[in-house]
Amino acid sequence: AAGVIQSPRHLIKEKRETATLKCYPIPxxxxxxxxxxxxxxDPQFLISFYEKMQSDKGSIPDRFSAQQFSDYHSELNMSSLELGDSALYFCASSFGLQKGSSEKLFFGSGTQLSVL
Amino acid sequence: DQQVKQNSPSLSVQEGRISILNCDYTNSMFDYFLWYKKYPAEGPTFLISISSIKDKNEDGRFTVFLNKSAKHLSLHIVPSQPGDSAVYFCAASEANAGNMLTFGGGTRLMVKP
Structure with a gap:
């Protein structure tokens, strides 16, 4: 069965550069x-989107932005990268927002971002 | 301030014995708790969950216990198998917060044959 696809798997950037991470949810x-x-x-929640609209916002820096497109894939744009942005970025997808469906969250394998 | 804490970074258990992973939380607004399992180079996968209206949920070899008064939950795996070796994350969600999860730091379980 198709899973959540994240690209790239690994990304190396230098300070002050920009990066774009992509997430393709389960069909x-x-x-x-x-x-x-x-x-x-521990994993920290950044942001979520439902039907192409932002639904929740967590500890996402102002230097980061994200959006969900018409085909439901999402991109996380990161600018003015800092050393502290080096992390594993997970994307998860689900169907709907109903409470109690957290177990229906399916995670991708993550993008490992290294900022040098 | 960490709202979900897993105080044991690692746990080693003999195959066939019981594994007990613990999790504490501080936010009394959490009403739904989950355990995720993570293998290296993979994303977390859902294991088992429990609503705050229950104190126990069982699924095969996995049982989660919730003690609301102590703000504590635990995951029991019995019997433990070598394939259970992974990092286990405790997570919680708050009423009216959709599916936004707050994770603990994880416990690495090693089941020895």
Whole structure:
């Protein structure tokens, strides 16, 4: 079965550069979530989208922006990269926003971003 | 401030024995709790969940216990198998917060044959 696809798997950037991470949800899933997991840290919720509209916002820096497109894929745009942005970025998708469906979150394998 | 804490970064258990992974939380607004399992180079996968109206949920070898008064939950795996070796994340969601999850730091479980 198709899973959540994230690209690229690995990305190396230098300070002050920009990066774009992509997430392709499971077919028919309309909700996308972005999480950031720094080295030795727990995953932190960044932002989510439902039906192409932002639904929740977490600890996403102002330097980052994200959107969900008409085909439901999402892109996380990161500008003025800092060393502290080095982390594993997970995308998850689900169908709908109904409470109690958290177990229906399917995670991608993540994009490992290294900022040098 | 960490709202979900897993105080044991690692746990080693013999095959066939019980594995108990613990999780504490501080936010009394959390009403739904989940355990995710993560293998290296893969994203977390859902394992089991429990609503705050229950104190126990069982699914095969996996049982989650919730003690609301202590703001504590635990995951029991019995019998443990070598394939259970992975990082286990505890997560919680708050009422009216959709599916936004707050994760703990994870516990690495190693099941020895």
């Amino acid at each position: 028919r899933h309309d909700t996308v979530y972005w999480y950031q997991q720094g080295p030795g840290q």
